[in-house]
Amino acid sequence: MAVSVAVHGHGPDDHGGHDDDIIYQETRDMRLMGFVLFLVSDVVLFSSYIFAYIYLRNSIQPTWPPIVDGHQLPRLDTAFAAFNSVVLFGSGVTMHFALESWKHANKPRFNTFMWLTIFLGLGFLGGQGYEYAHAQIGGWSGNIFGASFFTLTGMHGIHVFLGVCFLFALWIQTQRGVYTEHRFFGLTAGTLYWHFVDVIWVVLFFLFYLW
Amino acid sequence: MAQRVVKPKTNLGPGFWPVTALIAVVSAVMVYLVETSPLPIGLIQAGAPADSIDALFRFLGAIAAVILNIVVIYTIYFGIVFARPKGAPANTIGVQIHDAPVLEFWWTAIPTILVVILSIYSVKIWADLQNSKGDVLTVEAIGYQFGFQFRYPKVKGVLNEMHLPLNTPTTIHVTSRDVIHGFWIPELRMKADMVPGLINTIRVTPTVPGTYHIICSEFCGVAHSVMRTDVVIESQQDFAKWFSRQGGGTGSGGGGSGAGIAIDQGKADVGQKLFGQKCSACHSVGPFDQKQVGPGLGKIFNDPAHLKLVDGDAPTPQNVAKIIHDGFQGDIGVMPSAQVNQLSNPDIANLVAYLASLSKK
Amino acid sequence: MATVAPGVPTGPYHAVLDHIHPEPTSFIRKYIFSIDAKVIGMQYFITGAIFFVIAGLLAEIIRTQLLSPHGAILSAATYNSVYSMHGSAMVWFVVIPLLTGAFGNFVMPMQIGARDVAFPWLNLVAFWLFPVAGVILFSSFLVGAPDAGWTEYPPISLQGPLGTNLWCIAVFLIGISSTMTGINFMVTIYKMRAPGMTFTRMPLFVWGQFATTPLLFIATTALGAALAALFIERVFGVPFYDPKRGGSPVLWQHMFWFYSHPAVYIMIIPGFGIISEVLPTFARKPIFGYKMIAFSSVAISLLSFSVWAHHMFTSGMVPWLQLPFMIITMVIAIPTGVKIFSWMATLWGGSINWKTPALYATGFLITFTYGGLTGFFLAAVPADYHEHGTYFVVAHFHYVLYGGSIMSMFAGIYYWWPKMTGRMYNEKLGQLQFWLTFIGFNATFTPMHWLGLLGMPRRVATYDPQFQFWNQFASISSYVMALGTVLFFYILFDSLRNGKKAGPNPWGARTLEWMVSSPPPYYNFKKIPAVLAAPYDFGNPLPYLGLDAAPGATEATPTSASHPVPTY
């Protein structure tokens, strides 16, 4: 993407190096702010469903998981989810290193870490799929446990999936030479987004597996 | 900052003080009218809490009248005296004043004080409404599409009419069988939403006999507009007559066919297993209002929101055993009998023990 | 490069903006998929006006139905759809998009001395979601329009007709549009002010928009979550709200009002901004208490997140929780009062030029105060036990919504019309239109207060015969309002055909949008001006430097150059 989005009509080629730099910094700051605000509103989206989950859960205390057809539903598989979480958090670490490598102009190292991140992300999704297949909690539409669990983790899963796509697109951009050592706003945004998805998972993990 | 700030003239404008006096007089008259009118909103006041709510309403009305007078009269007055005179050049400017800290302090402080007073007053009345005044009568009202049903203690089944005795503090628990309805008696200024799966409580003490409407105040479907019924407020004697005609007072106050079950021999752990097999399809072990097919049973012996069993009896172990034994058909649905559920008397005792252990938690 | 003015430091961003690109020439890029905020603003205006006429006609159908206690024209089922669509359309498809999208896009970038918003393409997408969502909403009439009110409380909304699904989608889309606009405006106002326009030199309309943005991108997301859950519950049977399956109907109310209470301030804070522009201009006075007005908008915006449960006093929640909600609700009256009194003080000592916008702004003062005070009656919990769910509530919110939001928009449209079109409207007719609307409005909605208190619930297709007189009175008065609306559109069309040329600044206003020609050029400002003071010092020269002076604008000399550097 060209930097001309913010002030349309002002492409990088219109101006000499110095002006160009200033425009770059200004538009980058604006986009960074916009992106952070977008993440804030995304936090509200998750918070709303987390509120819903807590509300529903509290409304049928003291039994949780709920009793359906005479049987209390099993708890979710915490051990497996913990393992899966490690995969996701690991991808956060690799993403961090990817960005650092980029800043230090270490392209091969960047590529390695970027792909590691993407694979770990996909691995997490695979683990999530495995868990969906094995969770005996009555499916999405069976009861409020299933409803809140699948809605929240599903929404998180979609975020991870979009994140993977995002990272992949960023990687292609880097191969096409869109970013330089000094201009890599897309990578910053991708990293922010990826860490954001991690943090949400911490909360979800606590709510569904530890509480 | 600015160079040519025109200092405000010391006089506040032609006729400012007379207008202020006018506002004071009009306000005083309105406050007097609001505070002394016997029926501030032209509707019978049929008992508590209508009296205290009306008092609050009058108080709010008095304050609102004063504020409205100030805003409206000054605005119109400023509009008239500070209109640009005909023929004055278009670039005539007004007094170049930016702020007046003292004035601003007061018009922040006075509303703040009013807000404090009003919230204290409202909280006081609110607290008064929450406290039960040694309630004598407890009635349940159940909304459905499209009507109301009532359940009285010691009366079997549900009734389609509501009677309330005079001067008797009454607690009304409201709930619904399908969608959200509202339970509103305008003459008592009281309302609560009837929410399925939830029990809301209002407390009234009627003092004026008569027949009043109960109006559904929450949208509930095509016939919402006509969903209403009457409540008859009558003397205690008339109420007693009506009540006994409904079979009130003759209902079994315990024992009944559940008798003979050795309640005290029940084992909670056995009961828990049985409950999982036989009961949890319909009942949760949450509070009463957490309904699945039947009500939640987790607090059946001590649910503050539901002091009576569904058949109107007190929640004693005997009476619970009786329901499990006999089954019960009420407006929530059908609770099968022990025969249907294939429960022996010891089973019932175990179940009751289990339910009792839940209520203790 | 930097050619602002010698001696005035400039922001780095603006220093390089001397270069102006040519305006797109193809019709489509110019008028349909334009990324120019002014064009997008006009598109919002036109779309919103169309929806206003539809939603207003629905309102007239409501009033016609209520001419007779037995319901004059519709079946109860149809009536339910009519008022549900009326409420939904007015809130989401008229007032919110007009006050933010339309006024915000047209006026705000010019007022901060910018050439556009921060993300013009995002702006384009946000706009186009609006008509698309509107068409989806109204097409629900074909499959059975939603009938459970604009609040769509489950479980009744779970039983609602198919159109309820379309309603979910439409409101969801317009919500996304709001979120985009909110983010866009916040970045724009924070980052793109002209050099020297510190926060305390921003026009108050900009402050209004700024205070609204967090509501747009935070609260709206919660509505999106609630709507998505309602939709999947209706379509896939996933239990969230159905009590029979363990869900909770009250959960929806929490999620809905967590959005919709802030939403009512989305519908009024930009309106406050408009009033704050109109009053000083026509009283030829600085706005009284600039800082307090700016600050109180922010205060209202922040407080509005913690009062939502005042719509649920009778719904059943932990009783003691009612108290904090009641008290915070009442506290909002304080910053609102500060505004009202400051505006009155702005009129005081003025040299008031009674043009239509000024009339509307003053009418707003009166009707909004009235509506705010009845809000206070509702906030007191015990009183609300009686008033909730009655026509008293209907009266309250029409006083704040029509008497507040719509009146402020009338003021704003008359005020900026010359700027938008370059033409004046017919002043005599404008004033007549004001009086028709003002009188018709008060006569329509005042009686509803007592109807409610005497026992008439809202959302009813038929009512007790004893209420007939005041209902007929209200209905007939509402036809007067309708006449006023027709006249309004006539005035606009008439102005387009016969209006006098307006010139850049017919009102002698001082904010930046009046410093350029009418209608404004594609890029707003050939050179980005430097700002030296807040725009309300009527006695003083204009506080702008380096303006490529539009004809008629006087070149300014600085009155203060103490903080001319933007704060980014």
Ligand code: HEA
């Ligand atoms: C901004 C919001 C807004 C606005 C402006 C209005 C405007 C009006 N409203 Fe509305 N109303 C709501 C928001 C709004 N309303 C909401 C949220 C509800 C709650 C719904 C619910 O319960 O769920 C409601 C409910 C509501 C009810 C209660 C229904 C009920 O509970 O049963 C009534 C009844 O009188 C009513 C009346 C009116 C009237 C007469 C107007 C008038 O002011 C309308 C004026 C407009 C016009 C008169 C335009 C007419 C157009 C023309 C005449 C055509 C001109 C054509 C050309 C020039 C081509 N409204």
Ligand code: HEA
């Ligand atoms: C623009 C929209 C708007 C605005 C600005 C407001 C402003 C306020 N509203 Fe309103 N409200 C609605 C739109 C709005 N409302 C709608 C649409 C509904 C119904 C939704 C539905 O159910 O369909 C509603 C419903 C509603 C309810 C729920 C009623 C019920 O269903 O039971 C309550 C209860 O507290 C309430 C309160 C208030 C208060 C206290 C304010 C305050 O912000 C008002 C503050 C202003 C003033 C008080 C006047 C000026 C102040 C002074 C002059 C200072 C001195 C004053 C005092 C000290 C009192 N509103």
Ligand code: CUA
């Ligand atoms: Cu029941 Cu409305």
Ligand SMILES: [Cu+2]
């Ligand atoms: Cu509100």
